[in-house]
Amino acid sequence: MMVPFSHVLLLAVILFALGAACAIARRNLIMILIGVEIMLNAAGLAFVGASLRWQHLDGQAFVIFILAVAASEVAVGLALIVYLQRRTGSVDANRYNLLKG
């Protein structure tokens, strides 16, 4: 017999919280993107667990779309990071204070 579904959810919660902490607390833009990736991955894990729990393939289909969204988000995000680095010479989120009064 396998593990109960709640333990899979618990692991997904742990991973999601770690990703959110990374996205909030780090100041490097690349680390912020990594945190978003970890969060999307945790959501995918919860979806796959739910798919097995209810014996239905909908959850697995959603993970495909999560993969597509993650890939496109990383492509655009990294292009933005390169653009910002070329423009300001820094990838530190705290140093983008052009609009600060």
Next chain:
Amino acid sequence: MTFYTGIFYVLAFITAIATFMAITRRHALHAIVYLIISFFGTALLFYLLGAPFLALLEVIIYAGAIMVLFLFIIMMIQIRPSVQTWAAALKQWLPVILLGGIAFSLAVAMVFADPATPIPLKPAVAGPREFGHFLFEQYWFPVEIASFLLLIALVGALYLGRREGKSPANQTEKAP
């Protein structure tokens, strides 16, 4: 406690520890390497939870493509490791640790205070053939939308990444 249950807990432990190591590294390169371990662990968890095709995609797309993209960008732009005093770091991490701890303890409490008896997951495997049939019969329209999203992301990344030859900032760079 069967063999698969043990494997699940070992993989869950490895994944959680690798993710924790990844988010606390100072240098982004080390974070990427730990994250690849974490994604491999997740891929094996997907395999264990009956999604072999998704496990493959996880390794190919997440651990392969996306992480290599991150590595390229890290090598392309030079990052100075940020110098931060302990007080500033604590000010940044303290709310996160507090709120994350509250969320985590709530989740644990919910899991263990659940009045319903925990239902053990029955092992089942959805092979690539059934999965593909299901995806392209039930979800053909979202698949089209996802492909459009990828196309738009490609165009956007190309537009953002182009070199502008006419802007004055670039000319001053090229002058010396």
